[in-house]
Structure formats: structure tokens, C-alpha cells
Amino acid sequence: MIVIGINNIRVTRQNGKDVEEAISMIATYMASATKDEYDKIAQTIRHDLVFSEYGEDIENFIQYIPNTAETCRICMESYPAQAVLVCANTGQFYSLDLYDIGESPDNSSRGGTIMNFGYDEVSQTSVHITKSPDQKTGYAEIDRGRGIVSVHRMKALFCDDCIWDILNTVEHQLIEEFFIFDTEKRTFSPIDDSTTLQIGDYHLDIEYKDSDYRIDINYTSE
Numbered sequence: 001m002i003v004i005g006i007n008n009i010r011v012t013r014q015n016g017k018d019v020e021e022a023i024s025m026i027a028t029y030m031a032s033a034t035k036d037e038y039d040k041i042a043q044t045i046r047h048d049l050v051f052s053e054y055g056e057d058i059e060n061f062i063q064y065i066p067n068t069a070e071t072c073r074i075c076m077e078s079y080p081a082q083a084v085l086v087c088a089n090t091g092q093f094y095s096l097d098l099y100d101i102g103e104s105p106d107n108s109s110r111g112g113t114i115m116n117f118g119y120d121e122v123s124q125t126s127v128h129i130t131k132s133p134d135q136k137t138g139y140a141e142i143d144r145g146r147g148i149v150s151v152h153r154m155k156a157l158f159c160d161d162c163i164w165d166i167l168n169t170v171e172h173q174l175i176e177e178f179f180i181f182d183t184e185k186r187t188f189s190p191i192d193d194s195t196t197l198q199i200g201d202y203h204l205d206i207e208y209k210d211s212d213y214r215i216d217i218n219y220t221s222e
């Protein structure tokens with residue numbers, strides 16, 4: 001039954017009403033599935049319904065998933081950093097700043113080496129961030145996983161406007177599950193090879209090497 005449901009969606013995804021019916025059919029099936037079945041199905045559904053192969057059709061599809069986010073992780077009044085790496089599946093923010101907001105190398109209380117680690121179970125992508133404030137430098141390494149972005153999860157984390165902006169930003173990127181957010185300009189940037197970004201006081205260089213991404217962070221404000 002689950003296979004029939006997915007095939008139906010593939011065939012009829014242009015038709016909103018059919019999509020709605022197929023989704024409710026799958027939801028009914030999943031509600032009665034055992035845990036093992038559920039895990040297997042959930043993976044398939046993530047891949048088939050949520051993956052970016054939907055391309056142009058995703059707008060049509062997204063509207064049928066209710067938005068359950070009470071507050072949007074992106075639409076906040078203040079942020080803990082100027083440049084953040086954000087995971088689309090978890091809404092987790094990873095600061096790329098080397099110093100606290102309002103601090104500079106001259107008055108920073110930070111010293112030594114600061115390390116941070118993150119993992120997204122949906123995409124199986126991991127992030128390591130290492131910062132050396134004394135040296136005005138740092139880097140983030142992103143180890144690619146399965147490249148899955150779950151719109152269902154995003155619907156519980158972000159408002160629909162931000163979801164749309166995020167998906168437009170990450171579309172066609174190798175890393176779709178992470179993006180960079182400039183909290184002052186409120187702009188999104190993809191993790192893309194051979195790209196440089198200036199966000200606040202920080203210069204970011206993104207390079208793709210050995211199937212992983214590296215973002216070099218340098219303090220540039222004088």
C-alpha cells in the first residue's frame with residue numbers, strides 16, 4: 001500500500017488534490033505501522049517526498065504540509081552572532097563569529113582554541129568548528145551526509161516565508177541541509193564551492209575538497 005501511495009504521488013504530483021489524498025493515505029498507513037516498518041517507511045518518504053528532486057513542483061507540494069512552528073528560528077529580534085551556519089533540518093544555529101557581539105580582538109575575553117561540533121541525523125551531515133580568536137582565524141568543516149532536506153521538519157522550525165527563502169538558496173547545491181545566514185542583513189547564502197562572503201566583521205572563504213566543505217573564517221574589521 002505504501003508503494004502504491006508513493007507511486008501515485010510521483011504520477012499525480014502536478015495535481016494538488018491528488019497529492020493531498022495520497023499524503024493522507026500515507027499518514028493513515030504510517031499510523032498503523034510497527035516501529036521497524038515506520039523507520040523504513042519514514043526513510044523512503046523523506047527521500048521521495050522531501051528530497052529536492054521535486055524541483056519546480058515543490059511549491060505546489062509544500063502548501064499541503066501544515067506549518068506547526070510556533071516561532072520561526074530565523075525571524076528573531078536579536079541574534080547571538082553576525083554570521084551563523086544553520087541546519088535546515090534541526091534549526092540549529094552554529095556561530096561562525098570569532099568574538100562575542102560588540103567585541104573585537106583588542107577587548108575579547110576569548111582565548112585559546114574553541115571547538116564546536118554538530119550533527120544532523122536526517123541528512124547524516126556533521127559539522128566541526130574550530131576557532132582561534134587570538135589568531136583572528138577559524139574554520140568550519142562540513143562532512144557531507146545523504147543530502148536530505150525534510151520539509152516536514154522545516155515546517156516545525158521556520159515560517160513559510162523563510163522556508164521558501166531557504167529552499168531557493170540551497171536549491172541545486174551539494175549541501176542543501178546547511179546554509180549561512182547573515183543576521184544583520186537577514187540574507188541567506190548557500191554552502192557553495194569557491195565562494196567568498198563578507199558577513200559583519202568576518203570574511204568567509206568556502207572551498208570544496210575531498211568531498212567535504214571547509215569554510216575559512218578571518219576577522220577583517222580594523
Ligand SMILES: [Zn+2]
Binds near residue numbers: 158159160161162163
Ligand atoms: Zn521566518
